Amino acid sequence: MAYVIVTKALKKMGQDIDIARRKRKISMEDLAQRAGISRTTLSRLLKGDDGVAIGSLAGVLNVLGELEKIMNVIDVSLDDTGMLLDKERLPKRVLSEKSKAKQKKSDKIDPKGIAF
Structure with a gap:
């Protein structure tokens, strides 16, 4: 389950993709076929479904001539x-809090030398 802000962003992106599709006068069937996805997957993408693969998004953006947008996301x-x-x-790496705690625990030295 996605955060509310993520859900809103995905729905807006889906709406924007649908508008771009209609401006280009590309049918749902044609867009799905040219992007190499099913019409059902395209419909899910346009609704903002967070379970749609990023490859499907990239394929749709490529057909719409907007692939550079995904290339510049970050x-x-x-x-x-x-x-x-x-x-x-x-x-180079970022340790989780759990790993940091383990590392600190193993770094402790018993001053009397009797701990196991």
Whole structure:
């Protein structure tokens, strides 16, 4: 189950794709066929279903001539927040809180040397 804001974003995207399809005078059948998906999958995408594969979205955007939009979704050169971070300081991996706790526990040394 997606967050409310995600659900709203997906519904808006579906509506926008449907408008783009109609502006181009492409039928649902033709768009689905050209994108390599079923009409049912296209219908789900247009309704904002969060279970539709990203490959299906990419196929539809390609048919509509808008594939570059998905290629720029998180383009690092357009990521204002990311640009503020020093790229060299980014960790190679990020440990979960559980892993950090395990690591801290194993780093403790028994001062008397009698713990197992």
